[in-house]
Amino acid sequence: MDRLTAMQAYVRVVEAGTFTKAADSLGLPKATVTRLIQTLETHLRTKLLNRTTRRVTVTPDGAAYYERATRLLSDLEELEGSMNQARVTPRGRIRIDVPGVVGREMIIPHLPDFYAKYPDIQIELGVSDRTVDLISDNIDCVIRGGELTDQSLVARRIAEFRFITCATPEYLRRHGTPAHPRELGEAPHRMVGYFSARSGKVLPDVFRRGEEAVEIVGNHVLAVNDASAYLNAGLAHLGLVQLTCFMAAPLIRSGGLVRVLEDWDAEPVPVYVVYPPNRHLSSKLRVFVDWVVELIGREAMGGLKLRCTTA
Structure with missing residues (x-):
């Protein structure tokens, strides 16, 4: 058994809530993910998940394993990032979700500037006003306007829309x-x-x-x-x-x-960048967040002649 792959699959199943969504986000067949979890449970000699036709839930042992596994995977990603060029030249895929107007009017028109600096980052940008589930949809971060109600998420206030x-x-x-x-x-x-x-x-x-x-x-x-x-x-x-x-x-x-x-x-409406809990902020995500924070702050001040400053 590839224990690292099995651990990654288990974490994704817990976060996604179903084997199907986990398999889709990992790019693996559902049968492969199921087999990885079954093999992992056999290896650990304990039941990690309770399975129903609609959703899976974690057992007490599964919850403890999930907490330690996410920490280990985060440490591993950080270690690999420090040992290769990812810190100097961030690369890889990130999944972002933003409100429609922010995506269309702010982010997309300025993405050529971002790619001029970071050509090896691939962005999957969800652009809509619908509410997404960061964990089950495997989203790295979202931009949200208005006061936040989910206290389990990690939020950073970045601007204020007037x-x-x-x-x-x-x-x-x-x-x-x-x-x-x-x-x-x-x-x-x-x-x-x-x-x-x-x-x-x-x-x-x-x-x-x-x-x-x-x-x-x-x-x-x-x-x-x-x-x-x-x-x-x-x-x-x-x-x-x-x-x-x-x-x-x-x-x-x-x-x-x-x-x-x-x-x-x-x-006025406060604007936040929001992360899932326990999600490691990789170098590729960090440079995107820093870029988008500066961009939104600058664009939000675009109505200076209309007396729309936050001063």
Whole structure:
């Protein structure tokens, strides 16, 4: 038995929750993974996993073995990295997941600069607003906006997105320019709604002016759950939208959008890079995270002329 391969397979099964997902992430047949685990259990003379038709769970011995195995594999990866060129020239595959607008508007346009420095890193970039399971989906890290609820994950706050309220000139011609956020809750004004993919509820829009705060679910004829669709709905004159400064700035400069309610600040959103617990931060992942932290911090300040700084 290749004990190292068996150990890696076992760790992946525990993290993925099923033999099928573990086999897919390892690039091995499911039968091979099953055989590795069975051989490992025979070698250790103990049962590591309880198997059902839908999911596997760890036994007490399996939990103890998983904890030690992840530590050993992490130490091994770090040792190998220190003994070869990976520290000088990081190489290999990393799996990243980011919100749609961050991937399309920030990361992808600047990836040629990243590859000019690190040509041997292969990135698998998930770009969507859906919530992924870092452990079972075998994701190295994700970029997330908003306060985090899963306290088991390791998070690093990297930026803050500032938002402004905008509408197209055509919308303002048809409906007029609002003077106060409360006008957005009733006709003739309307907002483009944004609903949570998790709860299905339309999220409220929050406005602040000094100590005064207004929270409303705007009058809307359309609600979406994707940032690009939200922007496109605003550009189609379907309502006012609250956009990040980096999205709004070029459209305001070109005349496609007009900023309204300038005395009112929309609620800022913190941005985090998030890692699974017990996941070793390899050199290839470290250089990507350092690059993306600097990039997002710089791009988030892209609306300086719109008074969207975090200062």
